[in-house]
Amino acid sequence: MGPIMIVEDEEAIARVLAAYVRKAGFECLICKDGSQALASFEAARPVLVLLDVMLPGKDGWEVLRGIREKSACPVIMLTARGEVGDRIRGLNEGADDYIAKPFEPEEVVARIQAVLRRPPQSLVDPDQIVFGSLRIDLQSRSVYLNGAVLSVTPRDLSLLLFLAENPNRLFEREQLIEKVWGIDYEGSDRAVDLSVKRLRSLLLHWPAEEGEIRTLRGTGYQLYANTSR
Known part of the structure; x- marks a missing residue:
């Protein structure tokens, strides 16, 4: 099984997410910006991507489109609380779920497990x-x-x-x-x-x-x- 790819530029958030993801039994790969995520995606072959919307360089929308051009890998978007437009856009562009910040790491893990339980198309x-x-x-x-x-x-x-x-x-x-x-x-x-x-x-x-x-x-x-x- 491939890793969970966490695309998050805030180091503290990425570190906490990684700790909980690993505790749940998954391998983990952290990318700090969109360009790094797209460059690493094919080689890493992640089972799921946690993708922040606000990223330096290529933002989350560009990364999501890049992933969808080549893969049906599940993607969960991380959005700012109250940004309803971001949630609509993410789901309409192919995201599998979204989570609003601030969030509880346990909820993120639960959402990951729920998405991964979905049957293949x-x-x-x-x-x-x-x-x-x-x-x-x-x-x-x-x-x-x-x-x-x-x-x-x-x-x-x-x-x-x-x-x-x-x-x-x-x-x-x-x-x-x-x-x-x-x-x-x-x-x-x-x-x-x-x-x-x-x-x-x-x-x-x-x-x-x-x-x-x-x-x-x-x-x-x-x-x-x-x-x-």
């Missing part, structure tokens, strides 16, 4: 999306909860499918309108809110520990799914 049935007791059959465009079929309108189903195909990614209303309703849609973005309300009603008995549709401070929505289950 090749093991997922391409015709189904399954999050615990929620199952979406892509071929028949049917939704099942605890084995029972749900009656979903075509538009609501299209929204649910889009969110489910992009789990744990945050989307603003305007993005959802464009992706689901289409760029020619001339109605209010209130349609997104109403669609989400109907979906939440249908998914009322979907256990929260398996997943839920979350609101991002009135800006947009995310289908949170516990993909480590």
